[in-house]
Amino acid sequence: MRVPKFQIMDSGKQIIHMDQDAFFVSVEVRKDVSLKGKPVIIGGTSDRGVVASCSYEARKFGIHSAMPSRMAKLLCPHAIFIKGNMEDYSKASHEITALIQEKVPLFEKASIDEHYIDMTGMDRFHNCMKYAHELRETIIKEIGLPISFGLSVNKTVAKMVTNECKPSGERNVEQNEVLPFLNPLSIRKIPGLGEKTFVKLSDMGIKKIVTLSQIHPEQMNFLLGKSGLSLLQKAKGIDNSAVIPYTEQKSIGTQSTFHADSIDIDMINNLLVAQVMDVAYQLREKRKLCACVTVTIRYANFETETKQAAIAYTSLDSVLIATVKDLFKKMYNRRMFLRLVGVRLSNLVTGFEQIDLYSESQEQYSLVQALDKIRRRFGQDAVTRAAVMDLKL
Structure with missing residues (x-):
């Protein structure tokens, strides 16, 4: 290769x-x-x-x-x-x-x-x-x-500089100072280096960044594949990733149009639950959290309404399902036939699922992890609620 x-x-x-x-x-x-x-x-x-x-x-x-x-x-x-x-x-x-x-x-x-x-x-x-x-x-x-x-020449080095001067610190590492700064640090300091990789490299005697930076690219590719090459670049102070402009419009969502207009509230609620489970799983797979939930409904006469709610950052089904059901209940009060419903999660930031442990029990969190594991192995549609299996859209 x-x-x-x-x-x-x-x-x-x-x-x-x-x-x-x-x-x-x-x-x-x-x-x-x-x-x-x-x-x-x-x-x-x-x-x-x-x-x-x-x-x-x-x-x-x-x-x-x-x-x-x-x-x-x-x-x-x-x-x-x-x-x-x-x-x-x-x-x-x-x-x-x-x-x-x-x-x-x-x-x-x-x-x-x-x-x-x-x-x-x-x-x-x-x-x-x-x-x-x-x-x-x-x-x-x-x-x-x-x-x-x-402050430094790229995102990786800047983050490592911050980590080294915390708490309550500030530091500038200029171009000619990058390698002298990186070399004496432990490889554990490199962002994105997981525990298994750390143990594997440590067992080989690679414990300092200076040692890692001297490994030949072909050897790193053999050991860890593409992730090894990325790791080697970081050890050399190389990171060409761009700062991605922030926007509150970042979102992920889904919507469904019925084959026949419906007023079946139970069916619609079950569909909304299924939609939440779908987008929440995608959210967790991208290691994201959301802070805004939007529900969309479209009536048989094509009139469309949306309602949204700001929430604490989360990626757990239970919190999102409760919010979506509440929004739908507040919005749908005209008793007219519907032809479409949709859910969108926005104001996304990178984060870990553990962040939601404050509002959820350990059992709920463990359940989400177990279900996600099944989805990864057998496909995203491998897990759903029994109530939505026979929905006719």
Whole structure:
């Protein structure tokens, strides 16, 4: 197999990566300043719960996200556990995004608590480091939440710079400083490097980025395929991915037109459930969360109505189904025949399913994971509700 040649780093780019410091904990501290400086853990509060986030004080005890709450309690018995409130976190996220949107020419909302800003070209008119510093200070002052940033030549390096200067830090790594910055770091620091890959490379004696960067591309391709080549590029400080302009219009949806106009409310509700299950699965497969749900109905006379609701960031069926049913109930009150219904999820950001543990039980979350696993193996239509199997559309 022919291994593609690597591109040279683009030294002309000016990319800022901004990341909130312990975001969920910081939002809780903003509400209750007595929590400041204490080991705070956000997530499931029962023994079967999972840590979703924790303060830097809690991290000193070895606590980290995705750790079972039971273990976290053993490591830090005096930790303060908070179930968390996704509505508060979503609101704070929107506040930060709105402020950044006012201040910069081009940015990408990478997740609920991090943004990439492309200042390329603007460096002819502004000192990018000074501009980023002033933006950070504005966020801290106006939003009241701590934030860190890294400035460098591409998204990967900028993110790694941020991670190294957190919490409450800022740093600029210029082109000639990229390799000296990357080389001594652990390969675990590379964004997107999973646990299995880390173990595999570590067993081979590849523990530092400098060692990884010296591996021949053909060897990396043999070991890990295309993902290995991508990893090698990152180790060399190469990342040509663009900052994707942020827009609240990003969405995913589906709609169904009936073969015959219908007024069967039970059937329509079941169809809406099936539609939600379909788009929610697609959402999770793309590792996305949504913050807005829209329901569309079209009457037999072709008149169309839509209704939407802002929600806390989520990707779980149960939350979305409840929202869709409520929207349909509020909207459909004319008792006229319908010819079409549809569901759309929008205001998407990158995020993890664990984020929804605040409002859902561990059992519900585990069920979603199990159903998704079946879909991946046997196809998206392998799992559906019995009530929608015989729908005639």
